[in-house]
Amino acid sequence: MTAKILKRPFFERDSHVVAKELVGKYLVRKLGRDGKILKLSGIIVETEAYGYIDDQASHAFIGLTKRNSVMFGRGGFIYVYFTYGNHYCFNISAHASAVNAGAILIRAIEPVNGVEQMKEFRSENELLNLASGPGKLTQAFCINAKHNGCDVTNHNSDIYFQENQNQSNAVICTKRIGIRKDTDRYWRFLLANKEGDNIYINKYVSKKKENQDYKIC
DNA sequence: CACCCGATTATCT
DNA sequence: GATAATCGGGTGT
Numbered sequence: 001m002t003a004k005i006l007k008r009p010f011f012e013r014d015s016h017v018v019a020k021e022l023v024g025k026y027l028v029r030k031l032g033r034d035g036k037i038l039k040l041s042g043i044i045v046e047t048e049a050y051g052y053i054d055d056q057a058s059h060a061f062i063g064l065t066k067r068n069s070v071m072f073g074r075g076g077f078i079y080v081y082f083t084y085g086n087h088y089c090f091n092i093s094a095h096a097s098a099v100n101a102g103a104i105l106i107r108a109i110e111p112v113n114g115v116e117q118m119k120e121f122r123s124e125n126e127l128l129n130l131a132s133g134p135g136k137l138t139q140a141f142c143i144n145a146k147h148n149g150c151d152v153t154n155h156n157s158d159i160y161f162q163e164n165q166n167q168s169n170a171v172i173c174t175k176r177i178g179i180r181k182d183t184d185r186y187w188r189f190l191l192a193n194k195e196g197d198n199i200y201i202n203k204y205v206s207k208k209k210e211n212q213d214y215k216i217c
Numbered sequence: 218c219a220c221c222c223g224a225t226t227a228t229c230t
Numbered sequence: 231g232a233t234a235a236t237c238g239g240g241t242g243t
Binding site for chain 1: 234235236237
């Protein structure tokens with residue numbers, strides 16, 4: 001029996017709730033390659049939530065524009081944007097109501113299936129460096145501007161999310177990183193393992209130095 | 218290993 | 231014309 005795909009209702013909740021719950025789930029990328037369908041997959045180990053009018057760091061803060069329009073549509077659609085002249089960032093729209101807006105930035109993934117293909121896409125052999133950052137994971141999973149606006153909630157999607165039967169037992173949160181405004185809210189979520197009183201953060205997260213100030217959530 | 222800085226372009230004002 | 235939800239290479243310790 002295959003794991004369940006995350007459907008529309010999962011994404012139509014407050015973005016910080018969705019961001020927290022996406023941690024530990026699988027991302028699956030179906031790819032046509034040499035006449036066959038190749039599946040790349042991995043466990044989401046780091047996300048960030050972005051909101052609407054109360055969140056100055058969010059692309060939606062300025063109101064509806066051509067670029068951010070997916071953040072204003074229904075939950076469960078892909079928002080990809082190009083930044084710093086080099087990198088794509090992969091987001092999924094999420095908010096609780098039709099008059100809201102928001103998205104989740106997928107920041108890091110622990111590679112599981114299709115590792116050799118990811119290494120080729122990245123020109124990089126080190127497993128820890130394949131998808132441990134938002135720009136790295138789009139390259140490893142071959143996600144780009146053509147995916148903007150795609151629905152992830154059915155099996156025909158090239159990109160979708162799956163439940164994880166063996167989900168880890170802890171998620172921690174930190175302040176969001178790489179932003180200039182609204183830097184104080186704890187809307188960055190990391191996968192961790194709790195063993196007794198000890199917390200171990202997943203080693204595939206990005207920017208390990210910025211993980212010091214965290215809370216258990 | 219930590220810090221610093223340049224690259225490079227779509228998007229919005 | 232300014233900005234940016236980043237990355238990787240270079241330098242110095």
